[in-house]
């Protein structure tokens with residue numbers, strides 16, 4: 248086995264400590280950039296591009312003009328819709344460096360495995376006491392598969408529990424090399440209907456359904472379904488996903504994640520329209536009915552994951 252490459256670097260857009268979701272015990276979630284999907288409801292739209300992106304918060308702007316002078320691409324102009332011309336912006340972050348109020352923030356920066364491990368080590372005692380560890384999310388962690396692999400290997404060497412949040416849209420090699428170092432795969436199945444999947448996520452579900460079999464063979468897997476009204480939140484949709492889960496290897500638990508709008512304001516910061524504005528989250532009665540469907544198929548069902 249090769250030694251761990253601590254100098255491998257990846258694009259990270261957030262690190263959240265003390266999470267009690269997304270795996271056992273107390274965890275640190277490392278959010279990676281890059282996703283081949285573009286789910287219309289995505290709560291992390293800043294994750295999707297595999298490069299740093301700038302956010303602009305109008306409320307904080309005092310119109311000092313420093314960013315305009317700093318931007319060599321001429322991408323900033325108060326007359327632009329959303330302040331920044333995103334066709335010109337290269338995500339260099341020079342504007343954010345000079346902004347005195349924090350109105351401009353760059354999402355995504357290069358970090359080495361060693362730098363991420365330094366962050367993680369701050370909570371090593373907590374991981375040991377609680378049986379927790381690292382969860383790699385995003386974005387899609389399998390996009391930066393070499394970086395994800397090294398982070399997982401380094402974490403396993405410390406004896407920490409490892410998890411990934413994935414939608415398994417990746418090539419076979421990425422699955423085969425990364426999953427053996429994952430203790431728990433929290434794997435989304437968003438819809439069994441290929442047209443619906445394509446319409447709302449930008450890609451067909453064919454590769455995901457194929458890879459789901461392999462993921463479940465390699466490691467302990469929990470199926471997750473973000474339940475989005477008008478997309479995949481009928482009893483028929485959830486029954487179809489539950490039946491599919493039965494064809495996988497040893498799935499015991501399905502998480503239903505009720506649709507939420509926590510990410511809505513981020514779209515504005517990115518100069519994008521939020522396309523799910525009119526969608527209301529499910530009532531507790533409706534989500535309960537979906538839970539019953541899952542349980543009738545013999546699975547444990549957790550609402551919220």
Ligand SMILES: C[S@@+](CC[C@H](N)C(=O)[O-])C[C@H]1O[C@@H](n2cnc3c(N)ncnc32)[C@H](O)[C@@H]1O
Pocket residue numbers: 282288289290291384385386387388412413414434435471472473474504505506507508509510
């Ligand atoms: C941001 S994703 C990152 C991992 C991976 N890209 C995926 O989709 O599985 C993490 C989790 O958040 C869920 N999620 C994203 N947007 C959501 C929303 N608006 N409401 C409920 N769950 C959401 C996803 O379904 C996924 O289970």
Ligand code: SF4
Pocket residue numbers: 301317318319320321322323331335336337338339340341342343
């Ligand atoms: S990130 Fe760079 S290119 Fe983009 S607006 Fe700021 S300074 Fe200009």
Ligand code: SF4
Pocket residue numbers: 307308309310311312313314315345346347348349350351
């Ligand atoms: S530097 Fe910041 S506060 Fe000044 S104009 Fe640009 S965004 Fe606004």
Ligand code: SF4
Pocket residue numbers: 282283284285286288289290291292294295385386387414448
């Ligand atoms: S797969 Fe995950 S990260 Fe990618 S767009 Fe969908 S919810 Fe967002």
